Amino acid sequence: MTTADVTSTRSRRVVIVGGSLVGLSAAIALARRDVQVTVLERTPRGGYEGGGGLGVDVDLLRTVTGLADSPPVCRGIDRDTTAWPLLASWLEAHANAMPGIDVQRGSHVVEVGDGFVVTADGRRLDGDLVIGADGARSTVRRWVSPDRTDAVYAGFLLWRAMVAESELPAAIPWLEPNEPSREYYSGPYRLVTYPVPGADGSSAPGARRLNLVWYDPARAELLAERGLLDGETVHGTLAAADVPAQLRQELEEVASQRWPTPWREALEIALRRSLVFATPVVHYRPDRLIRGRVALAGDAAHAASPMVGGGFRQGLYDVAALDAEVRRRPGLALTSVLSPYEQQRLPSAQAHVERSQAASIHYLERWHRTVES
Numbered sequence: 001m002t003t004a005d006v007t008s009t010r011s012r013r014v015v016i017v018g019g020s021l022v023g024l025s026a027a028i029a030l031a032r033r034d035v036q037v038t039v040l041e042r043t044p045r046g047g048y049e050g051g052g053g054l055g056v057d058v059d060l061l062r063t064v065t066g067l068a069d070s071p072p073v074c075r076g077i078d079r080d081t082t083a084w085p086l087l088a089s090w091l092e093a094h095a096n097a098m099p100g101i102d103v104q105r106g107s108h109v110v111e112v113g114d115g116f117v118v119t120a121d122g123r124r125l126d127g128d129l130v131i132g133a134d135g136a137r138s139t140v141r142r143w144v145s146p147d148r149t150d151a152v153y154a155g156f157l158l159w160r161a162m163v164a165e166s167e168l169p170a171a172i173p174w175l176e177p178n179e180p181s182r183e184y185y186s187g188p189y190r191l192v193t194y195p196v197p198g199a200d201g202s203s204a205p206g207a208r209r210l211n212l213v214w215y216d217p218a219r220a221e222l223l224a225e226r227g228l229l230d231g232e233t234v235h236g237t238l239a240a241a242d243v244p245a246q247l248r249q250e251l252e253e254v255a256s257q258r259w260p261t262p263w264r265e266a267l268e269i270a271l272r273r274s275l276v277f278a279t280p281v282v283h284y285r286p287d288r289l290i291r292g293r294v295a296l297a298g299d300a301a302h303a304a305s306p307m308v309g310g311g312f313r314q315g316l317y318d319v320a321a322l323d324a325e326v327r328r329r330p331g332l333a334l335t336s337v338l339s340p341y342e343q344q345r346l347p348s349a350q351a352h353v354e355r356s357q358a359a360s361i362h363y364l365e366r367w368h369r370t371v372e373s
Helices: 003-007 021-031 058-065 084-097 220-225 245-258 263-272 311-328 334-372
Strands: 012-017 035-041 053-055 081-083 101-105 109-113 116-119 124-126 129-132 152-164 182-186 189-196 209-216 277-283 294-296
Touching: 012 021, 012 116, 012 124, 021 035, 021 058, 021 084, 021 101, 021 311, 053 084, 053 189, 053 209, 053 311, 058 311, 081 084, 081 189, 081 209, 084 101, 129 334, 152 220, 152 263, 152 334, 189 263, 209 263, 245 263, 277 334, 294 334, 311 334
Parallel strands: 012 035, 012 129, 035 101, 129 294
Antiparallel strands: 053 081, 109 116, 116 124, 152 209, 152 277, 182 189, 189 209
16 A cells, blocks of 8 residues: 555644644654644755754653654753754654655745645645644734734844864864863853764764854844844844854954853854854744634744743643544544634643743843943
């Protein structure tokens, strides 16, 4: 029996907009419930070169997806960590291997309606349910919440980079296996660092990478000049190649003055090699998660700062809630899961964003006190 023969027996259909971590996790979970899933991802094949590090609850991920193996991670005392491209590639490989899932890369959704989407090339795809897992700048959110379409700039950005452990000078001491992540404050700046596996997935000492996340609240003018910030609305990230040379030099000088070894050396390497890119932090506190036959999940539903952690975890909770409702209703229309899903997840999603907003306000107040003094 071919894959097409298997998938044709699936009478309930879901279209997922966004083939990143939450979208792929949802596809894998729902396909196990005899649901036919189409995942539409805007980036073309081979689009996993970017992204930074993140913490991942491997046990939760395996429980939600039902997958038996684990993604490449560095085991730590406080959390397991990985690189976004490694986790995304791992999830997509599993999705592509499962009957009932069709991942379509290079599919840019430009219109969303009640149970359908339209792509830039004019294709219309219908589903019993549409799930928007298309990130903080969600297109699907525009249909679910037309009165509140955009996430709001939190007031700071993150300079991010990953540097291979092998590139650091041999004389510099570094993390031992299983050590916790590190966090430093210097004046108004905050630096969070932890190891992630190498590009090949190896977590062996010497083969890892150092992930760096540098909080910087002084770049609103830069973002506006680059067309990435319009009022409170963020329109994108600043790619490493687009960071001006003068700014890279400024950041290198700040790093040399403020950060200890080996983070200083790692940042100098990353800046000189143009590995550092910027992600503006945004907030979106949802008033709703559903409309008609459409639901939001992940950052599309509740964007928050990594300052409070758990962004991907919250997305997995969304997937778990949807999956649980589908499992309870094997013979019913998929629309029957939406109200229970919203009732379960909306209060938690709102609380998560509120914690993030409070933490961000506290951080910005600290910044202003430092500048004024």
